[in-house]
Amino acid sequence: MAFTLNKRALSSLLFILIGGGFAAMSWFQHPLGTAASMGRGFFPFWVGLTLAALGSLGLVRSQALEGDGGIAIAWRPFIHIIGAVLLFAILLPEGGLYLATLAGTLLASRADRGFPIGAALMLGLGLAIAAHLAFVAGLGLPVTAFPSALSLWGR
């Protein structure tokens, strides 16, 4: 019987990897100790091992399944939305709240092909103002609103 990489098999492999990874880290980097006096590796080692074991069980069972299909990822929204969050995080410290929010909104809006650029810009500006009012003015979040000329000059 040929091995089929269906959804169940993929997720099972993922669990084996995660469980095995945590168990290995616990084994190599942390004292295990004994059950009566547990080291900090003890509990995660056994939890990780159990996860890997259950993952293996799932892998075996996955081969009995038919027609569960492969994994389908909507790459366009995935890349644009995760990218928007990353862009926001990168721009915020130096670029300030407005620049980060505008850029993030623009990139996120590209997840939907039909999103007009003008509308995205307006939305971004609105969100930046709302965030400014709620978090900076309201909750006193320590973040610069605009990139200061000085910090740009300094580069």
Added chain:
Amino acid sequence: MDLLANLVLGFEAALTLQNLGYATLGVVLGTAIGVLPGLGPVPTIAMLLPLTYALPPESAVIMLAGIFYGSQYGGSTTSILVNIPGESSSVVTCLDGHKMARNGQAGLALATAALSSFFAGCVATVLLAAFAPTLASVAFKFGPAEYFSLMVLGLLGAVALAHGSVLHAICMILFGILLGLVGTDITSGGQRFTMGFSELFDGIEFVALAMGLFGLAEVISNAGRQDDRQLVTKKLSGLWPSRADLRRMTAPAVRGTALGSLLGLLPGGGATLSSFAAYALEKKVSKRPRDFGTGVLEGVAAPEAANNAAAQTSFIPMLTLGMPSNAVMALMIGALMLHNIQPGPQVITNNPQLFWGLVASMWIGNVILVVLNLPMIFVWVKMLSIPYRYLFPSIILISCVGVFSVTNDVFGVFLMAAFGAIGYILLRLDCEVAPMLLGFVLGQSLEAYFRRAMLISDGSLWVFVERPLSAAMLILAATIVMTFFIPTLTRKRTEVFREAE
């Protein structure tokens, strides 16, 4: 009488101008966001959690509770007016509620939902006030072995009622537990699994994890989709039901409340399960079961009463045992921990103001819901017509700023991006993320209780079986898991879920 004195204390805490304001704000914000299609209570609470971070604990919990039932009520509104449930607990409300709206009875359907929720909320609040202290006094007798077994039971019980593969759900719990262990080990003070990031020394930021798993992942799967909404806005008159309608909804609301209150206490129970169960029960006892699905009042009253009752009674195990029965309660525990309050039996004695204030605020919140929502329904209808296109970038950016505001560091935002990606992939692999959140929240306590139990028993695992209460809980947990590995039952469970969808 003790209960009365406690309730007075609670109302004193909840009725301060400040807390009343936060409760109202929570209900309004919760409803506004919960109304938006595809945004249920979990992402709503995760998204608004940062706003409560700066508040004192009582106010924060009161506001979060307001957000919770606000978003739940908002979800019902969406189910009735648009045929898209805002969240899973209102799926059933779609069946008859939307049909009623199509038949020109949108106003009546909305009023039925509001009134039966209100009735259920009042009853559940009394139950919470009456039973939580008793349960807490029982929990005080628990040793570490009992606590460990209780958590195992709670986690496995929650799994049995989730969609999809039980094996995968257990794996997701274990994954969550492991993630919960990242950071400084409480006992030895050493770092675990931080990959050298000093930002992870305090553990993985709860808000970043929750927003990534529930907010971002959800948004990614919805963003590409075309939405065809059939919004029913015509004839939104006749909001107030007639005397005959009121009489018709009474019995279903009472039955729904009773069922919901009970199911809310169970691990894995809560709003979704109880609304399904109440609908099924109502269909059983009805003289005209064939009419269900064509727009009958009873089909709205019972599930709406049930999900609201369950939403409130599920606070009982959360507050007294520290045991979340579903993802919303896991979020509540996370929120309490942000304020350095460890949910458990000691909450009632150590923070009586918080506990009784919350109980009182639940009743007040229900009043606010009815008073506010019937007249404000036109505003919610307006919000419903905003295209998803404009919503999703807003959700993303609000989450970004929100996470940053909690951590004061962009590391949290990076972390949220990572969990968004992981959550989306897991979602595509048919792995539900709710069990993972439960595991994450309980991970550290699970280890701590296990360690203490092992210390006392000198490393013997028998301690979990030798203590009768602990043994009973483990046997129950094992039975639940075994039941769901038997193929015929699994098929039946899938059928139940399919029928409901």
